[in-house]
Amino acid sequence: MPLQSTLSGRSSGSSRVLDTQSDGKSFEELRHECLMKGVLFEDPDFPATDSSLYYSQTVPVQIEWKRPKELCENPKFIVGGASRTDICQGQLGDCWLLAAIASLTLKKEALARVVPHDQDFDRRYAGIFHFQFWHHNQWMDVVVDDRLPSVRNQLIMVHSASNDEFWSALLEKAYAKLHGSYESLKGGSTMEAMEDFTGGLGEVYETKNAPNNLFSIMKKALDRGSMMGCSIDISSSAESEAKTSTGLVKGHAYSITGLEQVNYRGQTVQLIRVRNPWGQVEWNGPWSDNSREWNYVDQAEKNRILQNSTEDGEFWMEFQDFQRNYDKVEICNMTPDSLTDSTKRHWELSMFEGNWIRGSTAGGCRNYIDTFWTNPQFKLELEDADDDDDMCSVVIALMQKNRRKLRMEGLDLETIGFALYEAPNDEDHQGKDFFRYHASKARSRTYINLREVAERFTLPPGKYLLVPTTFQPHHEADFLIRICSEKKAQALEMGSNVDADLPDPPMPSPPEEESDEEKGLRRLFEQLAGSDQAISVRELQQMLNGVLSRRKEIKFDGLSLNTCHSIINLMDVDNTGKLEFQEFKVFWEKMKKWIMLFLSFDTDRSGKMSSYELRIALKAAGMQLNNQLLQLIGLRFADDNYDIDFDDYLTCIVRLENMFRAFQAMDKLKRGRVNMNMMQFLMLSMNV
Incomplete structure (x- = not known):
């Protein structure tokens, strides 16, 4: 879900920290409960079992989970200050993490945030410790119990050179919990952990x-x-x-x-x-x-x-x-x-969160021009040059989220990268032709399967269009974009507005002025209608399927009853549950436009259009949707080949117009929001 948060200026590191325990309780609350009950904390979210160690293999030796007081007589959290000598590698291949911890010990203020000093094996000891990590744009407070994996009373993971010091072992356990297991920490870069320790x-x-x-x-x-x-x-x-x-x-x-x-x-x-x-x-x-x-x-x-x-x-x-x-x-x-207040200067930062979802926003790189344009797009405006020249320094970092934890589901890092273009003046999501006829001004040096791809650029002041992508289309991932600049930069997501331009339908022509087509439809309508001169949903289905089946350019298996229900809900202005012929005539004019629109995308006359083209099709029908809505619609209506057939296309467009018109009718003051009670909400939901 694309969300923007923009931070600028100097921070004292007091941003909100999120408690991560599944029961919603904080470290202080959990420790207080254990002290009151006289028990040692046992973490239900990261149990002392093999599943917390490995997800793809069996534990090779007999592991015993032991607390520090079972391993030595007088354990300490930190002895004589945290230093690089407190960090010795265990059996896990996470030397990248150890190198980052060693560097962290050189930055005392950063260390104090990651390793809070409000804990030790003193009178407040309750078998519980906590650590703070930056995790995809949010500081997390991760709680662990102090049961550590050991063999013959020796710790098998990270440990201190001093047998009575345990802060580094507990820090590694908390980091493993954040990513799902110890095994998830195998392989990585020092920079990855440094970012998680600092938010840098x-x-x-x-x-x-x-x-x-x-x-x-x-x-x-x-x-x-x-x-x-x-x-x-x-x-x-x-x-x-x-x-x-x-x-x-x-x-x-x-x-x-x-x-x-x-x-x-x-x-x-x-x-x-x-x-x-x-x-x-x-x-x-x-x-x-x-x-x-x-x-x-x-x-x-x-x-x-x-x-x-x-x-x-x-x-x-x-x-x-x-x-x-x-x-x-x-x-x-x-x-x-x-940063701390003592820092001489600071960066300006803009951040965006988003997703690549197959069938809607997972367009792949520029090699795939037919879908590349469907990727999320962001506009960056560099207004002021750096202090020492007339250019703008900017660092752009694209990070894919949660991939270590997703290893347990068989998903590994995607191959990612990004490109920068000169941006047009509007804020609309740019289409295929823009990228067909405009070359990029800058790009990531390569597409690579790393957690983060970051590049520094020196650009003239101006407006730029940033397009983050996976290398291949249809590959899904969540991502975070961070844009750092020396001077304040404006950034926004393109095509983020949701709106509809739906003019009132024209008055239907009187019977004496009807065209030959309308006269033919009237005869068919009157054959199906009862004495009330209106047709039910099943009669509408029969009529439309009969008429459309004669049009050889439309390949479809017939409209479903659900689609016809949606049509009646849209056009039934007098709420009879049926359509009169005047209402049907208005709908038929809409239908002809929607058919021509569908055929413009169904170029091979297969009776289907690509779900990636839905943004353009809906915009041509007067409706502008953002990425979040397009992703939902793609998941709802697209098949396994990312195609939408005519019946689903019609259902989608009719329901959207119905919802837009219902909202506009309730939004009397045109403020872009409405208030409704449960009854109104249920009536609206059941009527779409």
Whole structure:
């Protein structure tokens, strides 16, 4: 369901957190209940059973779920502050998660949000703990009990190097619960978890193929409170954690903590500060600690730059050396919801949620031009250029939702991407011809089966049309779009208005002025009508099927009784449950237009039209629907091949006109909303 929320300005991280327990109770309520009853919490939503561990395999060993007090004499939640040494990998292939947790320990404010410090093994201990994660545009408070999987009194998943510390093991359990099971955490990227820990928006750069302004991009990101990391690729597992002659470690996660420019022998040199969480093992090349390059820097400038570089493992190097030695840079941009008041600058953020539904809005990529245009479309207006040039910096991130949890249903990540076009001035959903004759101005570098595809663009101010898609049509997924810009940008969903232009039908012609067609219909009508000169629903069905069967261009198996009921409900102005001939004549004029409309889409005369064309067909009939309604109609009327036959097409269009006219009649003040009681609602529902 497409929903927009726009955040701008600075946030103190106080956005609402959603309680996730199925009974609706908060962590505080559940802990209080357990303390009052003198029991330890047992989580019914994530039980201590094999199903919480694996969904596609049996547990290979005999697992015992044990609480920390059963594993050691004096357990602690956190010992001496949370640090990277508290995180040791277990049997699960989730090193990506561990690397993110290690980076999180370097950001104390972010850590305090994910790992609330209002819990421990003290007098308030009740076997219950909680953690907070950002999950698809919403902060979630996830509650777990402290029963942890173990074998022979040893934890088999994430654990601390200290046997009496348990925050990291419990954090992993809460994250596994969020995604359905421990097995759901197999395989992933560090950036994915970093986003879930901060609500930030991730970018990844290959240093050897990075844009020329990478230094500027990274400097602005740091100014906005972003978290950054870097690493050196390995060609084999044997190289993992291997130390180079320059003091750098391959396959190891580093943090980036500073960027500066200094005057060195009359030239400006770009420097970067990098931190090795190990400590001590540092870069030993130019600009390293005590290197001779510092002797040629003004003393005041040197003091300013080096005053915060006292930690072991932290070092400076020239940015060109950095690009030569490191292979990857990961930037987790902090959105307004992630920032603290101390952050110097901030991003502007717009967000949209939507879906690709087969038969209506799952159009696939530009390779499939006949359906590409049916994908959700969003208009982005970049009004103000950046402070340092006349262009606009914008990061667009497309995320598919809930795919880890859906693995249990056999669904994996879809291949996704997006394209940007120059937008027209109107706000209508653009049709096939627009994309046939207009080339994209920018696009994601590739379509790929990742949770999120994010790209940074530098664009001139203007209006742009964003089209997110799966690679192939008819593939379903829910998605979230985040648009980050340096300056405030306007964003909206195209074609989101729901409206109908339904003029009053013309007065039927008097008998003496009837056309030959009308005279023929009158004779047939009078043969079927009774003494009241009106036809019932079955007589209408007989009449229409007889008339339409003579039209060879319409291929159909006959109109259903339900369709004819809908026709009578639309045209029966005197509420007799039947149609008089004057009412039928008005309907027949509508019917002829609807037939011609259907035939314009039934190009192969199969008696069917593509459900993807429904938006255009309904608009031509005077009705404009948004994606949500089109998705519902597609699910209701389309067959397995995403086609709609003539009978269902007619039922759909008649019911929609009936509903629009009923609403317009009740909306006397034309405010776009009506109030009704239960009786009115039931009368309206039963009459459609």
